[in-house]
Amino acid sequence: MAYTIGKLAKAAGVTLETIRYYQRKGLIEEPVKPLQGYRHYSEQTVQRLHFIKRAQQLGFTLKEINELLFLDSGHCDDVRQLAEQKLQQIEAQINSLTALHGALQDMVSGCGRAKADNRCSVIDALSQNGEK
Amino acid sequence: MAYTIGKLAKAAGVTLETIRYYQRKGLIEEPVKPLQGYRHYSEQTVQRLHFIKRAQQLGFTLKEINELLFLDSGHCDDVRQLAEQKLQQIEAQINSLTALHGALQDMVSGCGRAKADNRCSVIDALSQNGEK
DNA sequence: GTAAACTCTGGTCTATAGAACAGAGTCAAG
DNA sequence: CTTGACTCTGTTCTATAGACCAGAGTTTAC
Secondary structure, three states: OOEOHHHHHHHHOOOHHHHHHHHHHOOOOOOOOOOOOOOOEOHHHHHHHHHHHHHHHOOOOHHHHHHHHHHOOOOHHHHHHHHHHHHHHHHHHHHHHHHHHHHHHHHHHHHOOOOOOOOOHHHHHHHOOOOO | OOEOHHHHHHHHOOOHHHHHHHHHHOOOOOOOOOOOOOOOEOHHHHHHHHHHHHHHHOOOOHHHHHHHHHHOOOOHHHHHHHHHHHHHHHHHHHHHHHHHHHHHHHHHHHHOOOOOOOOOHHHHHHHOOOOO
8 A cells, every 4th residue: 555745644653854854864765756746655664664763762863773774684683782782871871860860859858948048959059169 | 360261161171162152042141352352251150160060960951050040049949949840850751761771671682582584573673563 | 627635845944052163363472 | 573372253063853834746626
């Protein structure tokens, strides 16, 4: 079954612009335009868009997704390596966010207490030595 | 003690461009340029740059930092509210990253096993139903 | 067969956080 | 007093992931 770009967009849950952008970036190939009429997209392309969206939800950038698509089948090791790398990035990200969360929470919890000098402990904590 | 922009940059550990960018964005004020010569920056500005950098490390965007600076002293409640909002964002972010981590890990751990059809389980998992 | 809906091309625009550059002016050291 | 280092202004550029728009062509529905 063939899709025009609008149908494709609807089927994949993206906008026309997204599709065109992906074409420009080489994430999906642009079908040749028939001399007369509009381009046709295949079911395959719907699947590929789903693939891209899922990978994106998993935190892959388009660039990384492009690599995945390029490696694709047959190079399982490479794909796994990419995934493992991403896994480490995510761990690091979680760690720093957790630290950040703790720091911010400390600040906020210091904030409620009445202070003689009428200053904000959050601001103070950020300033650390004397900003304003 | 007065700084020229280069000294200021060095003292604060940022580049000239960053300082000028912050000036454009109103995060630090641009000292009036003397008719003759270069601009002078105060120690205060060094502190403010440190403030900005710390806040940035804590995950605030420049826009949010600008709000913080604007609210600044006297409006502790507002500042705290902003911080609490950020706190929630961070929690949400950690949660989704954790979910992501689990999903990716499942994929990767399925990957080592030899597969009859020679396909990559990471790709398969992302494809979900039939991409390639 | 005409109007509405869709697609095409190509260009500009958004946000974020700066980086880089050109050409002119200024300051500091020898 | 000249050379090298620094600063100034203004503009353009980077990356990421698209959004939007105009004007022309095409298709579909009534």
